[in-house]
Amino acid sequence: MEFEWNKALLVFGFGMLFFGLRYVVMAGTAFLIFWKFLYNRLHHRWIQQDRVPEKKKILHEIKYSLLTMVIFGMVGIWIYFMKTQGWTQIYTDFHEYGWGYFLLSLVGIILLHDAYFYWTHRAMHHPKLFKHMHLTHHIPTNPSPWAAFAFHPYEAVVEAGIVPLAVLLFPLHTYTIVAFLFYMTFLNVLGHLGFEMFPKRFLDNVVLRYHNTTTHHNMHHRYFHCNYGLYFNWWDRWMGTNHVNYKERFDEVTNRDKEKQMQIG
Numbered sequence: 511m512e513f514e515w516n517k518a519l520l521v522f523g524f525g526m527l528f529f530g531l532r533y534v535v536m537a538g539t540a541f542l543i544f545w546k547f548l549y550n551r552l553h554h555r556w557i558q559q560d561r562v563p564e565k566k567k568i569l570h571e572i573k574y575s576l577l578t579m580v581i582f583g584m585v586g587i588w589i590y591f592m593k594t595q596g597w598t599q600i601y602t603d604f605h606e607y608g609w610g611y612f613l614l615s616l617v618g619i620i621l622l623h624d625a626y627f628y629w630t631h632r633a634m635h636h637p638k639l640f641k642h643m644h645l646t647h648h649i650p651t652n653p654s655p656w657a658a659f660a661f662h663p664y665e666a667v668v669e670a671g672i673v674p675l676a677v678l679l680f681p682l683h684t685y686t687i688v689a690f691l692f693y694m695t696f697l698n699v700l701g702h703l704g705f706e707m708f709p710k711r712f713l714d715n716v717v718l719r720y721h722n723t724t725t726h727h728n729m730h731h732r733y734f735h736c737n738y739g740l741y742f743n744w745w746d747r748w749m750g751t752n753h754v755n756y757k758e759r760f761d762e763v764t765n766r767d768k769e770k771q772m773q774i775g
């Protein structure tokens with residue numbers, strides 16, 4: 511397979527459009543539902559009760575997220591280049607590995623991304639890297655769903671790196687990659703929702719508590735040096751980087767009395 515620039519540009523354009531639409535539709539839907547229509551009704555689940563929404567920073571979140579889509583499109587070209595060199599293990603025939611492998615590889619890329627995100631995120635919090643790579647994402651201390659991809663271009667390259675890495679390591683069907691990207695975006699938007707929609711006592715369950723909540727990432731934006739994980743809580747537990755009041759804050763948010771809150775409001 512030869513590398514052709516017209517095909518590369520097509521991949522770039524299609525990649526940008528796909529990532530851009532996915533972002534606008536998913537972040538936009540969450541924003542309209544929670545930040546517009548249900549804001550008053552769900553106010554008891556608004557995590558940072560002492561702060562109002564940072565609407566001034568939404569433009570910053572959207573601007574950098576759209577810039578990230580350009581970087582993601584460029585990484586699409588890089589994956590296409592890798593494919594022409596025979597470096598990737600992307601496959602398109604379902605029967606080659608079957609359904610079992612399809613699901614297993616989906617779990618595999620999610621677990622790989624969880625570790626990749628935790629460690630690259632922690633590295634970007636190093637004082638030498640933070641200002642140049644990760645500060646852009648931390649401008650909102652009470653982010654909206656639009657912040658999901660608000661990265662400095664350097665950070666966007668790191669974030670996009672998971673797909674080229676995964677296709678080097680193990681066979682992935684194109685649909686596995688697409689399913690992964692939707693799951694990742696969904697969890698990412700959820701982490702920046704501002705409202706805690708996970709049920710009461712979620713963190714009391716011995717299994718469920720290993721899944722992160724919106725409070726978890728919301729506290730990361732407020733306090734910076736804690737709660738680095740994306741999907742799961744094990745890396746933060748193993749490395750002792752959960753905020754000491756994480757569970758306490760989650761329980762406080764999910765146990766608020768809705769009626770009482772509405773009377774005060």
Ligand SMILES: [Zn+2]
Pocket residue numbers: 631635644648730
């Ligand atoms: Zn961070």
Ligand SMILES: [Zn+2]
Pocket residue numbers: 647653657702727731
């Ligand atoms: Zn964030």
